[in-house]
Amino acid sequence: MTPEIIEAAQALLDEARTSNEVAKELGLKANTLHKAIQAGKLQKNKDFKKKAEVASNKSQRSKEDKESVLGQGCTRVQERISASIGELTEATTCFEKASDVANGGVLFALPTLLANGLLDHTKKYFTLPKGYYNLHHIFITLAFAALLRIRNIESLQYHSPGELGKVVGLDRVAEVKTIREKLGILAKQNNVQQWNSELSKEWMYSAGMISGLLYVDGKVRVYHGKKTRLPKRFVTREKLFLRGMSDYWVNDAIGQPYFVVSSAHNKGLLSILKTDIIPKLLREVPNQPTKSELTRNPQLSRFSVIFDRKGYSPNSRHNFKKKT
Numbered sequence: 001m002t003p004e005i006i007e008a009a010q011a012l013l014d015e016a017r018t019s020n021e022v023a024k025e026l027g028l029k030a031n032t033l034h035k036a037i038q039a040g041k042l043q044k045n046k047d048f049k050k051k052a053e054v055a056s057n058k059s060q061r062s063k064e065d066k067e068s069v070l071g072q073g074c075t076r077v078q079e080r081i082s083a084s085i086g087e088l089t090e091a092t093t094c095f096e097k098a099s100d101v102a103n104g105g106v107l108f109a110l111p112t113l114l115a116n117g118l119l120d121h122t123k124k125y126f127t128l129p130k131g132y133y134n135l136h137h138i139f140i141t142l143a144f145a146a147l148l149r150i151r152n153i154e155s156l157q158y159h160s161p162g163e164l165g166k167v168v169g170l171d172r173v174a175e176v177k178t179i180r181e182k183l184g185i186l187a188k189q190n191n192v193q194q195w196n197s198e199l200s201k202e203w204m205y206s207a208g209m210i211s212g213l214l215y216v217d218g219k220v221r222v223y224h225g226k227k228t229r230l231p232k233r234f235v236t237r238e239k240l241f242l243r244g245m246s247d248y249w250v251n252d253a254i255g256q257p258y259f260v261v262s263s264a265h266n267k268g269l270l271s272i273l274k275t276d277i278i279p280k281l282l283r284e285v286p287n288q289p290t291k292s293e294l295t296r297n298p299q300l301s302r303f304s305v306i307f308d309r310k311g312y313s314p315n316s317r318h319n320f321k322k323k324t
Contacts (some may be wrong), residue, residue, distance in 0.1 A: 203252075218269050
C-alpha cells in the first residue's frame with residue numbers, strides 16, 4: 001500500500017466507514033486492508049463502535065451480503081480466511097443489533113432449547129475438525145430449521161443465508177454441502193444413542209415421581225423420497241398403505257418426550273416394547289425398587305407403561321411380568 005492509498009483509506013475510516021466499504025471504494029482486497037489495520041498502519045475511527053450499535057435493516061444487510069467479496073453473506077472476511085488456512089478453530093457467535101430479521105422470532109425458543117439440553121454433553125460425544133462452523137452452530141441450525149418447518153437440509157437453500165445466519169449468530173448460515181459433510185462426520189462417530197440416553201436419564205431424574213408413569217405411542221413417518229423402498233404400513237390419517245418409518249415415542253405423564261425408537265420394519269408395538277423400550281426403561285428409569293424390595297412385596301412395580309390396543313396380546317401380560 002502506497003502512502004497515498006494509506007492516507008485515502010485513513011480518511012475514509014475517519015468517517016466511520018467499515019473496512020469492507022473502504023476496501024471496495026479504493027479497489028483494494030478486504031484482506032489487505034485488515035492486515036494494514038492489524039499492523040497499525042491504519043486506525044479505525046472511535047465512532048465506528050457507535051455506528052455498529054445502530055440496528056441494521058433488511059435492505060442494508062441484503063446489499064452488504066450481495067457485495068461480499070467471498071460470496072453471498074460472507075461478511076466476516078478475516079475470520080473466514082483464517083479458517084480456510086487452518087488458523088481459526090471456530091467462528092465467534094455474535095448477535096448484532098438488527099431489525100426486520102426474517103424468522104427472528106425463533107430466537108424466543110433458544111432458552112427453552114438450551115434448558116432442555118440441546119447443547120449438553122455434545123462435546124463429550126461429538127467432535128468436529130477445526131473450521132468456521134463449530135458443533136454448536138450445526139446443532140442450533142438444525143433445531144431452528146425444525147422449528148421453522150424447513151422439512152430437509154436442501155430446503156435451506158431457498159432461505160436467505162444471511163438472514164438465517166443472523167439468527168444463528170453468524171454472518172451467514174452454512175451451505176447445504178457443508179452441513180451434510182459435518183453431519184457425515186458426526187454420524188460416523190456412532191454416539192447419537194449414548195447422547196440421547198444421557199439426556200433421557202437427566203429428563204427422567206428431573207421429572208421426579210412422574211417419571212415412573214410412561215406413555216408409549218406409535219406414529220408413522222411417511223417417506224416421500226426415492227433412494228430406498230421402505231416397507232409399506234397403514235397410515236391412519238391418510239387411510240392408505242404408504243412407505244415410511246414407524247416411530248415409537250415414550251413420554252412422561254404430562255406428555256413430555258423422553259426418547260423415540262424408530263424402525264424401518266413394521267414389527268408392531270408389542271415387539272418394540274419387548275426388544276427396545278422395556279430394556280431401556282429398566283436401565284434408565286430412576287427410583288426403581290430393589291430386588292430385595294420386590295421379593296418382599298410382589299405387588300410393587302418398577303414403573304407403569306401405558307399404551308393402546310396395538311401393544312396388547314393375551315399372552316404378553318404374563319411374559320412381561322416374568323421378565324421384569
